[in-house]
Amino acid sequence: MFAEIITIGDELLIGQVTDTNSAWMGRELNKAGIEVIRVVSVRDRAEEITEAVDDAMKRVDIVLVTGGLGPTKDDITKQTLCTYFGTELVFSEEVFENVKRVLAGRIPMNALNRSQAMVPKDCIVINNRVGSASVSWFERDDKVLVSMPGVPQEMTTVMSEEIIPRLREKFDTDIIIHKTFTVKNYPESVLAEKLESWEVALPECIKLAYLPKPGIIRLRLTGRGKQKEEVRMLMDMEAGKLEELLGDDIFDEDDTPLEILVGNLLKKKNLTVSTAESCTGGSIAARLTSIPGSSEYFKGAVVAYSNEIKEALLHVSTKTLEKRGAVSEETVVEMVKGAMETLKTDCAVSTSGIAGPGGGTREKPVGTVWIAAAYKNEIRTMKQETDRGREMNVERAGNNALLLLLELLK
Amino acid sequence: MFAEIITIGDELLIGQVTDTNSAWMGRELNKAGIEVIRVVSVRDRAEEITEAVDDAMKRVDIVLVTGGLGPTKDDITKQTLCTYFGTELVFSEEVFENVKRVLAGRIPMNALNRSQAMVPKDCIVINNRVGSASVSWFERDDKVLVSMPGVPQEMTTVMSEEIIPRLREKFDTDIIIHKTFTVKNYPESVLAEKLESWEVALPECIKLAYLPKPGIIRLRLTGRGKQKEEVRMLMDMEAGKLEELLGDDIFDEDDTPLEILVGNLLKKKNLTVSTAESCTGGSIAARLTSIPGSSEYFKGAVVAYSNEIKEALLHVSTKTLEKRGAVSEETVVEMVKGAMETLKTDCAVSTSGIAGPGGGTREKPVGTVWIAAAYKNEIRTMKQETDRGREMNVERAGNNALLLLLELLK
Numbered sequence: 001m002f003a004e005i006i007t008i009g010d011e012l013l014i015g016q017v018t019d020t021n022s023a024w025m026g027r028e029l030n031k032a033g034i035e036v037i038r039v040v041s042v043r044d045r046a047e048e049i050t051e052a053v054d055d056a057m058k059r060v061d062i063v064l065v066t067g068g069l070g071p072t073k074d075d076i077t078k079q080t081l082c083t084y085f086g087t088e089l090v091f092s093e094e095v096f097e098n099v100k101r102v103l104a105g106r107i108p109m110n111a112l113n114r115s116q117a118m119v120p121k122d123c124i125v126i127n128n129r130v131g132s133a134s135v136s137w138f139e140r141d142d143k144v145l146v147s148m149p150g151v152p153q154e155m156t157t158v159m160s161e162e163i164i165p166r167l168r169e170k171f172d173t174d175i176i177i178h179k180t181f182t183v184k185n186y187p188e189s190v191l192a193e194k195l196e197s198w199e200v201a202l203p204e205c206i207k208l209a210y211l212p213k214p215g216i217i218r219l220r221l222t223g224r225g226k227q228k229e230e231v232r233m234l235m236d237m238e239a240g241k242l243e244e245l246l247g248d249d250i251f252d253e254d255d256t257p258l259e260i261l262v263g264n265l266l267k268k269k270n271l272t273v274s275t276a277e278s279c280t281g282g283s284i285a286a287r288l289t290s291i292p293g294s295s296e297y298f299k300g301a302v303v304a305y306s307n308e309i310k311e312a313l314l315h316v317s318t319k320t321l322e323k324r325g326a327v328s329e330e331t332v333v334e335m336v337k338g339a340m341e342t343l344k345t346d347c348a349v350s351t352s353g354i355a356g357p358g359g360g361t362r363e364k365p366v367g368t369v370w371i372a373a374a375y376k377n378e379i380r381t382m383k384q385e386t387d388r389g390r391e392m393n394v395e396r397a398g399n400n401a402l403l404l405l406l407e408l409l410k
Numbered sequence: 411m412f413a414e415i416i417t418i419g420d421e422l423l424i425g426q427v428t429d430t431n432s433a434w435m436g437r438e439l440n441k442a443g444i445e446v447i448r449v450v451s452v453r454d455r456a457e458e459i460t461e462a463v464d465d466a467m468k469r470v471d472i473v474l475v476t477g478g479l480g481p482t483k484d485d486i487t488k489q490t491l492c493t494y495f496g497t498e499l500v501f502s503e504e505v506f507e508n509v510k511r512v513l514a515g516r517i518p519m520n521a522l523n524r525s526q527a528m529v530p531k532d533c534i535v536i537n538n539r540v541g542s543a544s545v546s547w548f549e550r551d552d553k554v555l556v557s558m559p560g561v562p563q564e565m566t567t568v569m570s571e572e573i574i575p576r577l578r579e580k581f582d583t584d585i586i587i588h589k590t591f592t593v594k595n596y597p598e599s600v601l602a603e604k605l606e607s608w609e610v611a612l613p614e615c616i617k618l619a620y621l622p623k624p625g626i627i628r629l630r631l632t633g634r635g636k637q638k639e640e641v642r643m644l645m646d647m648e649a650g651k652l653e654e655l656l657g658d659d660i661f662d663e664d665d666t667p668l669e670i671l672v673g674n675l676l677k678k679k680n681l682t683v684s685t686a687e688s689c690t691g692g693s694i695a696a697r698l699t700s701i702p703g704s705s706e707y708f709k710g711a712v713v714a715y716s717n718e719i720k721e722a723l724l725h726v727s728t729k730t731l732e733k734r735g736a737v738s739e740e741t742v743v744e745m746v747k748g749a750m751e752t753l754k755t756d757c758a759v760s761t762s763g764i765a766g767p768g769g770g771t772r773e774k775p776v777g778t779v780w781i782a783a784a785y786k787n788e789i790r791t792m793k794q795e796t797d798r799g800r801e802m803n804v805e806r807a808g809n810n811a812l813l814l815l816l817e818l819l820k
Contacts, residue, residue: 281704
């Protein structure tokens with residue numbers, strides 16, 4: 001079963017907002033056996049919306065439209081879809097009650113909020129329990145088009161609770177199985193060479209894709225077909241061959257973010273963690289705490305951008321800073337020890353480097369980052385090199401720090 | 411001048427990777443007077459790529475294609491474009507030299523890397539100085555299609571250095587001016603009502619759009635036309651009217667991220683800053699340090715997830731924690747004072763709250779966050795309420811903390 005996503009809004013085209021909805025929808029639809037074959041973003045113009053909708057309705061059975069449902073003038077999706085489907089907007093008492101309930105206490109009602117209760121006559125209207133824009137479900141010639149709000153929290157709620165269950169019920173969906181292997185220690189082309197003869201021999205219904213991230217490569221195996229058992233068996237067989245080829249260089253098989261892998265391991269072993277961050281600026285702590293329940297194992301962090309703080313809170317010695325410099329193996333080792341001591345945790349990671357674009361020297365060019373991970377008395381370090389821009393240097397240092405800790409704990 | 415972007419890769423459709431390239435390209439092309447009217451993401455399938463390319467070539471003069479240029483089997487963009495444009499792949503010595511240079515010292519060369527030097531015969535080949543995949547510039551009937559790598563750092567480098575300058579030279583581009591006002595203190599519908607009569611009277615060539623973010627609303631005014639002076643004059647006039655309507659509730663007119671606004675003000679006033687973070691988990695420090703040069707004013711942070719650390723490093727009193735709880739006005743006030751003291755800075759922000767999904771109580775439901783900002787002896791606090799999900803609660807708390815500090819410093 002194939003679907004297309006249409007995201008509407010000038011802000012997407014001029015790049016003021018990054019479309020994160022489509023990726024989320026792609027993931028969730030896949031799990032339900034619905035494959036997204038195209039994502040189209042168009043401006044808030046009736047003729048452009050209509051063209052995208054019409055093309056999609058010709059190509060696939062399921063069209064999911066997000067955005068353009070706000071109470072303001074620039075939002076025209078609802079009216080445009082009414083024209084396309086030959087229907088009109090009518091006032092819905094039920095939707096109005098929901099708008100009042102959602103906005104209760106937050107803001108005063110006005111005529112614009114009232115307009116949120118105008119819904120297409122000839123469609124199924126689905127309530128949005130977390131927002132004021134309702135969802136319209138149109139059916140034509142056994143095809144479905146659903147128009148929903150573009151606000152991420154509203155979209156994810158209505159998709160999970162209402163739209164995906166209804167789509168599964170209506171369509172006889174294909175089986176799609178993904179398995180994603182996260183691999184360390186390989187440049188993409190070297191890995192590809194190693195896997196080539198296995199890859200060319202893959203059965204027709206199984207595809208391989210390479211998804212590199214800073215410091216790691218993800219390999220995604222996708223199987224699809226009508227026979228659940230057959231697809232699953234073939235996938236297991238090929239996964240087994242891959243595991244044999246790569247051994248311990250595969251460190252995860254569920255595309256789990258590193259912060260969750262580390263968190264799960266800490267919980268299992270009943271250990272606590274902290275971070276001492278210089279060039280990563282708190283981003284490792286932010287990643288670890290982005291996981292619900294992380295307060296079980298994460299206790300805190302010291303972000304030590306200045307040398308004073310490295311000395312005062314992490315007990316890095318003045319001598320080390322003077323002789324070796326802040327970006328050195330000795331400094332990150334003292335930092336990681338300092339973190340475990342000051343923040344009273346069983347393990348810790350530390351980073352110190354030159355994120356760029358300024359601050360590089362001949363000896364320590366931009367991109368140089370020292371990283372340490374410690375578990376009680378055991379400490380591992382690594383040096384990250386080559387500049388990929390400030391943002392990537394920081395993200396890669398975070399990945400490497402978490403990987404280093406993961407290896408140490410295993 | 412209109413353009414379309416086509417991003418290629420299965421990983422985009424199944425949501426394993428979020429397409430951030432299109433937003434960046436949209437922004438940069440706009441500055442060059444080129445308007446992106448559609449973004450299409452398709453899978454790594456020849457017929458789907460061809461269909462998207464053919465549609466786009468009919469609609470617009472400029473088509474920008476990213477992705478599918480890696481050395482591995484799943485990447486088929488180059489071959490597909492050759493077939494579409496009726497040409498073939500040939501070996502380029504020059505590109506091969508670049509591939510060798512880029513990969514030098516990083517990884518061993520192999521046959522796959524050699525395939526990176528195969529380029530379409532009938533096109534202009536542009537070197538990629540930061541990666542191994544080259545850029546192909548096709549021209550047909552005065553229209554241009556450019557195929558470039560999807561790796562963000564490679565795409566941004568070749569776009570900035572090579573592609574945009576060449577497009578500006580080839581096409582006589584329209585004038586597009588954006589002005590984005592960041593507004594605080596308004597729910598979207600209340601703001602829309604206040605602006606309605608001004609909005610309906612806007613001249614034809616000027617459009618208004620609402621772009622809400624957690625805790626703030628951005629208003630984007632877009633003017634376009636052939637006459638630079640006329641568009642600029644009309645924009646200035648309408649911007650003036652808007653400033654009169656909203657006064658001090660507009661706190662920025664250049665769509666500047668809050669972390670840059672705060673950073674610029676600190677630099678100007680020659681002040682230093684630190685953060686004391688509980689529920690935001692280091693994300694405010696990470697945002698502040700994401701800005702190049704932030705080491706001038708950012709000294710460090712204490713992420714105090716546990717009460718022990720709030721006491722030990724930030725000197726929050728046991729009595730306060732026991733009587734008022736960690737999520738209280740008193741606690742964030744003591745935290746912000748503690749940060750200035752421990753980290754020796756002129757100002758600081760602090761947060762403590764229940765990010766969710768667990769941990770809420772009747773008195774302090776999920777979503778409750780106390781926030782403080784301090785500058786020397788002056789302290790301001792605020793309470794953030796209503797749960798929008800963990801990620802949004804944290805992002806909004808960060809926005810509110812930076813806003814509070816901004817107001818205090820102004």
